[in-house]
Amino acid sequence: MPRVTAQAREANRRALLDAGAEAFAAHGHAGARIDEISLAAGLAKGTVYNHFDSKDALFEAILREACAAADAGADRIPASGPAEARLAAFVAVNLEWASEHPALARVFARELLAGDDATRALVLGASAHCIGVVASILEEGARAGELRRDVPFEPLAVNFLCHANVLVGQSWASGWPPRPELPGTVASLFVRGLLSSPAS
Amino acid sequence: MPRVTAQAREANRRALLDAGAEAFAAHGHAGARIDEISLAAGLAKGTVYNHFDSKDALFEAILREACAAADAGADRIPASGPAEARLAAFVAVNLEWASEHPALARVFARELLAGDDATRALVLGASAHCIGVVASILEEGARAGELRRDVPFEPLAVNFLCHANVLVGQSWASGWPPRPELPGTVASLFVRGLLSSPAS
Amino acid sequence: MPRVTAQAREANRRALLDAGAEAFAAHGHAGARIDEISLAAGLAKGTVYNHFDSKDALFEAILREACAAADAGADRIPASGPAEARLAAFVAVNLEWASEHPALARVFARELLAGDDATRALVLGASAHCIGVVASILEEGARAGELRRDVPFEPLAVNFLCHANVLVGQSWASGWPPRPELPGTVASLFVRGLLSSPAS
Amino acid sequence: MPRVTAQAREANRRALLDAGAEAFAAHGHAGARIDEISLAAGLAKGTVYNHFDSKDALFEAILREACAAADAGADRIPASGPAEARLAAFVAVNLEWASEHPALARVFARELLAGDDATRALVLGASAHCIGVVASILEEGARAGELRRDVPFEPLAVNFLCHANVLVGQSWASGWPPRPELPGTVASLFVRGLLSSPAS
DNA sequence: TATGAATGAGTTTTCATTCAT
DNA sequence: GATGAATGAAAACTCATTCAT
Numbered sequence: 032m033p034r035v036t037a038q039a040r041e042a043n044r045r046a047l048l049d050a051g052a053e054a055f056a057a058h059g060h061a062g063a064r065i066d067e068i069s070l071a072a073g074l075a076k077g078t079v080y081n082h083f084d085s086k087d088a089l090f091e092a093i094l095r096e097a098c099a100a101a102d103a104g105a106d107r108i109p110a111s112g113p114a115e116a117r118l119a120a121f122v123a124v125n126l127e128w129a130s131e132h133p134a135l136a137r138v139f140a141r142e143l144l145a146g147d148d149a150t151r152a153l154v155l156g157a158s159a160h161c162i163g164v165v166a167s168i169l170e171e172g173a174r175a176g177e178l179r180r181d182v183p184f185e186p187l188a189v190n191f192l193c194h195a196n197v198l199v200g201q202s203w204a205s206g207w208p209p210r211p212e213l214p215g216t217v218a219s220l221f222v223r224g225l226l227s228s229p230a231s
Numbered sequence: 232m233p234r235v236t237a238q239a240r241e242a243n244r245r246a247l248l249d250a251g252a253e254a255f256a257a258h259g260h261a262g263a264r265i266d267e268i269s270l271a272a273g274l275a276k277g278t279v280y281n282h283f284d285s286k287d288a289l290f291e292a293i294l295r296e297a298c299a300a301a302d303a304g305a306d307r308i309p310a311s312g313p314a315e316a317r318l319a320a321f322v323a324v325n326l327e328w329a330s331e332h333p334a335l336a337r338v339f340a341r342e343l344l345a346g347d348d349a350t351r352a353l354v355l356g357a358s359a360h361c362i363g364v365v366a367s368i369l370e371e372g373a374r375a376g377e378l379r380r381d382v383p384f385e386p387l388a389v390n391f392l393c394h395a396n397v398l399v400g401q402s403w404a405s406g407w408p409p410r411p412e413l414p415g416t417v418a419s420l421f422v423r424g425l426l427s428s429p430a431s
Numbered sequence: 432m433p434r435v436t437a438q439a440r441e442a443n444r445r446a447l448l449d450a451g452a453e454a455f456a457a458h459g460h461a462g463a464r465i466d467e468i469s470l471a472a473g474l475a476k477g478t479v480y481n482h483f484d485s486k487d488a489l490f491e492a493i494l495r496e497a498c499a500a501a502d503a504g505a506d507r508i509p510a511s512g513p514a515e516a517r518l519a520a521f522v523a524v525n526l527e528w529a530s531e532h533p534a535l536a537r538v539f540a541r542e543l544l545a546g547d548d549a550t551r552a553l554v555l556g557a558s559a560h561c562i563g564v565v566a567s568i569l570e571e572g573a574r575a576g577e578l579r580r581d582v583p584f585e586p587l588a589v590n591f592l593c594h595a596n597v598l599v600g601q602s603w604a605s606g607w608p609p610r611p612e613l614p615g616t617v618a619s620l621f622v623r624g625l626l627s628s629p630a631s
Numbered sequence: 632m633p634r635v636t637a638q639a640r641e642a643n644r645r646a647l648l649d650a651g652a653e654a655f656a657a658h659g660h661a662g663a664r665i666d667e668i669s670l671a672a673g674l675a676k677g678t679v680y681n682h683f684d685s686k687d688a689l690f691e692a693i694l695r696e697a698c699a700a701a702d703a704g705a706d707r708i709p710a711s712g713p714a715e716a717r718l719a720a721f722v723a724v725n726l727e728w729a730s731e732h733p734a735l736a737r738v739f740a741r742e743l744l745a746g747d748d749a750t751r752a753l754v755l756g757a758s759a760h761c762i763g764v765v766a767s768i769l770e771e772g773a774r775a776g777e778l779r780r781d782v783p784f785e786p787l788a789v790n791f792l793c794h795a796n797v798l799v800g801q802s803w804a805s806g807w808p809p810r811p812e813l814p815g816t817v818a819s820l821f822v823r824g825l826l827s828s829p830a831s
Numbered sequence: 832t833a834t835g836a837a838t839g840a841g842t843t844t845t846c847a848t849t850c851a852t
Numbered sequence: 853g854a855t856g857a858a859t860g861a862a863a864a865c866t867c868a869t870t871c872a873t
Contacts (some may be wrong), residue, residue: 033399036852040857057347062261065843075859080844082857114425128385144397145345151404168426178425183313186407190420193397197344204351207386216382220390224424225314225369225378240832265868275834277870286868440853457747462661465847475855477849486847514825544797547657551804569825578825582816584809586807587825590797597744597793604751608787616782622791624824625714625769625778636873640836665864675838679863682836 044082046072051136052093056137056149060090060150091153097139098157100128105164114172119218121165122195126213129199140196155189162188194221244282246272249334252293256337260290260350291353297339298357300328305364314372319418321365322395326413329399340396353388362388378422394421443552444482446472449534452493456537460490460550481562491553497539498557500528514572519618521565522595526613529599555589562588593619644682646672647714649734652693658812660690660750688774691753697739698757700728705764719818721765722795729799740796755789762788794821
């Protein structure tokens with residue numbers, strides 16, 4: 032008997048997380064309305080509180096889910112090769128996920144780029160693995176003589192995440208870079224910068 | 232007699248703009264509280280409404296001021312020279328102002344990076360001149376063969392502003408890049424990317 | 432087959448009455464939570480509504496049960512003898528029951544002492560027989576010259592019930608009077624007051 | 632300028648305390664409604680929160696005020712004399728106050744007689760002085776040979792407060808004892824009990 | 832003009848009650 | 853009959869805005 036019910040419950044929880052992501056992405060933590068979220072999920076206001084203790088708890092669950100997704104993607108990239116290609120692969124993997132969960136991706140980007148201090152710390156903490164992977168790509172690239180060594184790896188990894196998210200946001204808002212070229216453009220701009228004929 | 236009064240009035244308006252910038256920077260538009268702002272300005276809540284029609288009007292005034300400052304800085308940079316140096320100069324000029332008005336700078340960055348669509352459009356519109364200057368630097372660099380030509384100038388200029396603001400935020404939060412090196416690092420990363428000493 | 436089921440049903444009803452008494456005793460009518468009651472009874476929230484029409488109906492059932500118990504006890508006391516002894520017997524009989532159903536007893540006391548007007552009227556009405564018995568003890572004691580005649584019997588009987596319940600509550604909360612001495616102390620204080628060597 | 636305003640503010644605070652006492656007296660802590668209180672005070676709902684942090688804070692303020700009043704009355708009674716007379720004086724003093732602040736008095740009685748454990752502890756703690764005064768009357772009466780010595784003074788003092796409050800409540804609800812005779816009846820019943828004219 | 836208490840619409844949160852399983 | 857997720861009316865609480873002083 033609980034089987035069908037448990038599935039329905041889980042589906043509702045999912046709907047709330049999705050609707051919440053949408054709302055928090057669009058209006059931020061303070062601007063999102065519980066009413067709007069529950070209605071968008073096709074549920075009554077009170078149902079939110081059957082699944083989450085409070086607006087804050089819902090927000091944090093969404094944030095953690097977004098971070099976990101970023102973390103999970105980090106392991107699906109080549110273990111070796113040129114840093115630029117590995118970073119492009121990283122972006123491609125995450126984009127794939129982000130295009131399936133655009134709202135979650137926007138929450139992640141929003142709070143990473145402009146959350147208040149506590150939220151930003153939460154995002155960085157929950158994305159530690161992901162940041163570590165990017166940092167190690169940068170470190171290995173530097174050790175191989177491919178990349179500059181004058182910048183610390185971890186802040187640079189964080190910077191890469193921001194860079195990627197900014198470009199994703201720009202792509203979404205202005206059409207540039209076009210979606211299919213995003214991974215290549217992100218990695219290329221980050222690694223090669225703007226110099227013409229960079230290596231030739 | 233009206234002189235002193237007018238001055239006092241102006242001082243109060245300034246205090247409100249400053250305190251408002253602080254609050255909007257820290258908590259975003261929806262999260263900032265009029266009470267907090269007026270108290271931080273050393274004034275009573277009602278006084279806000281002697282100077283601004285509404286919370287929104289205060290927010291917009293702050294936003295416009297921030298954009299205007301960015302715009303004004305755009306004209307104090309060398310009219311010619313290598314793109315990287317001109318971009319570094321741009322960052323340096325804006326940093327100078329930003330370090331005197333850190334809150335305003337953070338509002339600008341926050342809304343540029345993660346404002347809702349309407350606010351973001353407002354910021355971009357009000358920063359049009361500034362964006363145009365950066366775009367023309369990029370365009371001239373490309374025409375001179377110094378920079379890549381495969382990216383459209385205006386979105387790239389917006390991206391540069393974001394890039395710069397992200398690094399300023401990181402500097403503020405994590406200590407890297409160190410303040411004095413910010414302009415050089417911003418421009419270097421943006422123009423040269425991460426490749427190891429490409430030609431030098 | 433219906434036998435076991437009917438027994439189980441009855442057991443659940445009992446569990447709900449007991450858990451409800453506990454909750455109403457601890458938090459009063461408005462403060463008790465249906466959730467808390469059903470969980471304490473080891474049942475699901477919805478089951479409450481298979482047994483009672485509403486929270487109010489459950490409350491009233493508990494109240495009536497408590498009053499009925501008080502009423503029933505009233506008939507198990509000596510039909511004659513000194514008023515003090517008969518009152519002590521009354522308390523002893525009720526205490527026996529109360530120590531087996533402490534929560535019910537507390538609901539009775541609580542609503543008698545501080546219920547809102549409607550509830551208090553309900554309690555008094557449902558305890559009419561019990562109050563009548565006490566009143567008749569007092570009346571007979573007065574007619575026998577044992578007790579004062581300057582106080583009306585029925586309000587005094589109500590007062591006695593309150594007096595007894597207060598002392599039971601104090602015993603429970605502070606340890607005085609000790610449980611075994613309760614009937615004697617209650618009756619003695621009520622009948623003899625505090626005068627030293629009362630009769631000598 | 633603040634003079635008139637401060638007075639008005641204080642008057643509003645008073646109105647809220649009074650209306651709150653009324654509501655808490657009638658419905659208990661959980662049953663009282665903030666809306667009802669603010670409306671009864673002739674104010675808007677939000678105003679409650681300009682004066683008190685929360686419903687709980689308002690409740691506690693009222694409770695403390697009631698306890699303080701009980702405490703204050705305790706010092707206006709004869710320092711010596713027969714215990715019965717002193718107790719009657721105690722009741723008379725408190726009745727005088729209670730008839731001017733009936734709601735406060737009812738809150739005190741209600742929570743003393745049937746509050747949950749935490750609230751009851753608060754009431755007893757905040758009434759410590761008052762209880763001490765009654766206890767010392769009882770102790771001195773016992774030392775003078777006037778009163779029984781077989782009961783501990785402090786629990787008995789608490790019992791006296793309950794006794795008095797119960798009779799006040801009865802007087803209010805049923806008309807007996809009549810208001811003017813209350814102090815005498817309370818003290819007489821408590822000290823002499825029900826024995827018929829024991830010595831006279 | 833500045834003040835800050837009051838306001839009340841708008842939110843979050845609670846919880847008795849319903850109902851599909 | 854039991855279950856417990858969903859419901860939504862009602863409650864607590866927030867805060868931008870007003871306005872008498």
